[in-house]
Amino acid sequence: MTGYKVANGNGSTNVTNGSTNGHSNGLSSAEYTAQENPTMCSRDCCSGPGGSNRGNTCTDKKGGKAGSLNGEKIIPTPQSLLYPYEVIEEIADFIVKGSGMRPKIGIICGSGLGSLADIIQDPKIFEYEKIPNFPVSTVEGHAGRLVVGTLEGATVMAMQGRFHFYEGYPLAKCSMPVRVMKLCGVEYLFATNAAGGINPRFAVGDIMLMHDHVNMLGFAGNSPLQGPNDPRFGPRFPALVNSYNKDLINKAIEIGKAMGIESNIHVGVYSCLGGPNYETIAELKALRMMGVDAVGMSTVHEVITARHCDMKVFAFSLITNKCATEYSDKKDDEANHEEVMAVAKTRQKACCELVARLIREIHLASA
Ligand SMILES: O=P(O)(O)O[C@@H]1C[C@H](O)[C@@H](CO)O1
Numbered sequence: 001m002t003g004y005k006v007a008n009g010n011g012s013t014n015v016t017n018g019s020t021n022g023h024s025n026g027l028s029s030a031e032y033t034a035q036e037n038p039t040m041c042s043r044d045c046c047s048g049p050g051g052s053n054r055g056n057t058c059t060d061k062k063g064g065k066a067g068s069l070n071g072e073k074i075i076p077t078p079q080s081l082l083y084p085y086e087v088i089e090e091i092a093d094f095i096v097k098g099s100g101m102r103p104k105i106g107i108i109c110g111s112g113l114g115s116l117a118d119i120i121q122d123p124k125i126f127e128y129e130k131i132p133n134f135p136v137s138t139v140e141g142h143a144g145r146l147v148v149g150t151l152e153g154a155t156v157m158a159m160q161g162r163f164h165f166y167e168g169y170p171l172a173k174c175s176m177p178v179r180v181m182k183l184c185g186v187e188y189l190f191a192t193n194a195a196g197g198i199n200p201r202f203a204v205g206d207i208m209l210m211h212d213h214v215n216m217l218g219f220a221g222n223s224p225l226q227g228p229n230d231p232r233f234g235p236r237f238p239a240l241v242n243s244y245n246k247d248l249i250n251k252a253i254e255i256g257k258a259m260g261i262e263s264n265i266h267v268g269v270y271s272c273l274g275g276p277n278y279e280t281i282a283e284l285k286a287l288r289m290m291g292v293d294a295v296g297m298s299t300v301h302e303v304i305t306a307r308h309c310d311m312k313v314f315a316f317s318l319i320t321n322k323c324a325t326e327y328s329d330k331k332d333d334e335a336n337h338e339e340v341m342a343v344a345k346t347r348q349k350a351c352c353e354l355v356a357r358l359i360r361e362i363h364l365a366s367a
């Protein structure tokens, strides 16, 4: 029997089964062979626009013989090859031709923040199902439409519904629309999200302007840029130290003051976890120790993709729930998506005004 270990509460480890010397008992050669040769599946999460399984490792056992699917040899497809430049270009052409516009600002609406797209004037609406090679939104509060039009004089395109890793989409697929935005002509990405507040100073309904992030999925070796790099998008090794545009953060702070909500505006660090579960108290404690102020399940891979192709980024989190970071914290304070959506609804107006005013400033500065 393979041994397993549990933390004993004081930082060290006890072996509770199998091994008695603190080391793993290892795998038998049969177990090793099975692990090295997982069978493949044809689920959407494993495939690119072509639809066929092109090789993400998957534990689904229905795929048939190891290393092949119905006799066809499986060649692993790295994330970056799921959407080649030409496919992104085709999607962007579809949107530019269909809308007759070249948007300059891209907006991603977070959970319950779809109304950010409702304030767009003269909207041309594209249902995700009708856009070639586009995934579909599966989460409540993410309508699944791309809205192109004008806002405060600027041409904009907004995703009313984003794609999340926990829906089963690889990160490159989640952030693919950012590249579409780039090829449509977008220079500024506005990414918004609903998040849990870890910083004890944050209250439900506050807005945290993101000035940095901790990429937990990246710590685990996952990136939307994984695989061969196409220099038409950006460099092999993009730097991320200045990812969140400081001028836009400062302008947003000024706008918050003008709106009379400065006490509800913070600047902080966001972290994206894979979800769909909310976090344990131990995880939240660890994130707080790492300097994280708010936690969610999105945005980071979109920002990485946007910075890779040199877009200016502005992002904020709407704090929809307070996270417990102590075991003594109120036990009935568990996060849930209904609450996330309900809180977002109550703060839609303030979020829309903040975004509209900031876009107005960008537009006036470039006029
Ligand atoms: O799309 P965002 O990041 O705003 O949505 C957050 C994360 C989950 O999708 C959902 C959990 O309630 O809200």
Ligand SMILES: Nc1nc2[nH]cnc2c(=O)[nH]1
Binding pocket: 194, 195, 196, 197, 273, 275, 277, 278, 279, 295, 296, 297, 320, 321, 323, 335, 340
């Ligand atoms: N991961 C995570 N995502 C959220 N989205 C809204 N609230 C939360 C939360 O508490 N945790």
